[in-house]
Amino acid sequence: MPHSKIHLYLMPGMAANPSIFDGIKLPPETFVLHRLEWFVPDKGMYLVDYAKKMVAQIQHKNPVLLGVSFGGLLVQEMAHLIKVKKTIVVSAVKHQHELPKKMLFAKYTKAHKLLPTGLVNNVELLARYAFGERATKRLDLYETYLSVRDKRYIDWAIDNIVNWTPPAPITNLVHIHGDKDAVFPIEKIKDCITIKNGTHTMIIHRARWFNEHLPAIILEEGSSI
Numbered sequence: 001m002p003h004s005k006i007h008l009y010l011m012p013g014m015a016a017n018p019s020i021f022d023g024i025k026l027p028p029e030t031f032v033l034h035r036l037e038w039f040v041p042d043k044g045m046y047l048v049d050y051a052k053k054m055v056a057q058i059q060h061k062n063p064v065l066l067g068v069s070f071g072g073l074l075v076q077e078m079a080h081l082i083k084v085k086k087t088i089v090v091s092a093v094k095h096q097h098e099l100p101k102k103m104l105f106a107k108y109t110k111a112h113k114l115l116p117t118g119l120v121n122n123v124e125l126l127a128r129y130a131f132g133e134r135a136t137k138r139l140d141l142y143e144t145y146l147s148v149r150d151k152r153y154i155d156w157a158i159d160n161i162v163n164w165t166p167p168a169p170i171t172n173l174v175h176i177h178g179d180k181d182a183v184f185p186i187e188k189i190k191d192c193i194t195i196k197n198g199t200h201t202m203i204i205h206r207a208r209w210f211n212e213h214l215p216a217i218i219l220e221e222g223s224s225i
Helices: 047-055 070-078 101-109 123-131 133-145 151-162 207-219
Strands: 006-011 031-035 064-068 086-090 173-178 193-195
Touching: 006 070, 006 207, 047 070, 064 070, 070 086, 070 151, 086 207, 173 207
Parallel strands: 006 031, 006 064, 064 086, 086 173, 173 193
Antiparallel strands: none
């Protein structure tokens, strides 16, 4: 009986399109890559309901889910709705205690409601929201990646990050994080595979690391970070 291939579904970060995964190349004899895309949520939509709609796009049994940043939060929600082989979160958080102080502050003060998200067509501002302040140095590059610029989506995404209450712990969860992440500082992150000099955008700039290590991470049975 031929060995069945592993289907890996990729979820980009906030406001980003699937082109952030252009550098990810895994052995085609073993892995099939599928790219998921953000859609504008219905008004007042809960993250779990958004996850239910996203899960409807999963066409294979027992897939691997990989999510970057806000996409990492979403795939954790999705992993509670379907059976998955493994969930991998990159440049994200697993618990609200891993959020930086400024986001926890926003949760209790609602300060994030005052952000000028109506200016989302300002790429510099959007890059700061999605990738951290350092991202503004490479605006031409990020203009390509940050294509989801609907105000309702941006408001919804920021609110869901700040107020995220994670679901129950997930089995076979692997967390990969850079020690130079400006959005979710490594100091608050527990139990992860750490990439030295990895930034919040390392899925783009350190694609070679992921190509070298993801196959073993995915195939390792029972690994849980």
